[in-house]
């Protein structure tokens with residue numbers, strides 16, 4: 001699907017942001033979606049970044065997925081990724097081509113690209129009540145604080161449903177909370193991949209139902225910065241941010 005010469009390699013670029021407490025499975029969910037795999041991962045330091053191409057109808061979408069660290073000590077850094085972000089997103093993953101690299105200089109990577117409203121995945125762990133409590137105490141507040149686009153799409157994700165015997169947050173609680181916040185809702189397991197694809201399919205469907213998200217401003221990305229190599233640590237050290 002990569003473009004040749006000066007053809008845009010995608011019709012739309014969507015930015016997805018994954019937020020939630022540390023250990024709820026944000027990185028695992030992302031790995032499950034982009035690589036169909038599950039493995040033990042270290043806690044995210046700052047922000048990680050992956051790209052996935054998908055087709056939605058006759059449109060080619062490029063998903064830039066930002067996986068933020070859940071640990072509180074990174075909160076100032078990660079919230080800077082919602083400011084400045086104009087949002088976007090997507091989903092019907094058919095063409096599984098993904099690349100990954102650590103975003104050592106995230107804000108520079110996205111500079112100059114046409115972004116729409118960010119699509120936010122707000123994730124909790126169905127086996128840890130405190131991660132659900134944090135939704136109202138931390139995460140929805142952060143989203144409200146930094147949202148500028150009314151069409152911003154949010155999806156609440158209850159992860160780790162494979163641990164059903166350890167579940168402490170019911171599905172009904174998740175549904176009710178999502179309704180109150182105007183979020184889409186799904187439960188899934190990054191480990192078994194149950195419903196992982198559906199998370200993204202539902203988002204795509206929602207985007208396609210929201211024409212303003214596909215406004216002119218997001219089209220025809222002429223300068224595809226994602227073809228460039230990510231900035232190297234030396235670049236960041238030299239003050240590129």
Ligand SMILES: Nc1nc2c(ncn2[C@@H]2O[C@H](COP(=O)(O)OP(=O)(O)OP(=O)(O)O)[C@@H](O)[C@H]2O)c(=O)[nH]1
Pocket residue numbers: 020021022023024025026027028029039040041042043044045068069070071159160161162163188189190191192
């Ligand atoms: N059983 C089960 N374990 C999971 C699932 N998803 C993640 N885990 C485990 O939960 C732990 C945390 O997963 P991560 O993906 O690193 O969590 P995170 O939200 O990215 O954490 P931070 O990077 O600290 O913000 C790891 O031990 C994972 O193996 C799941 O669906 N089921």
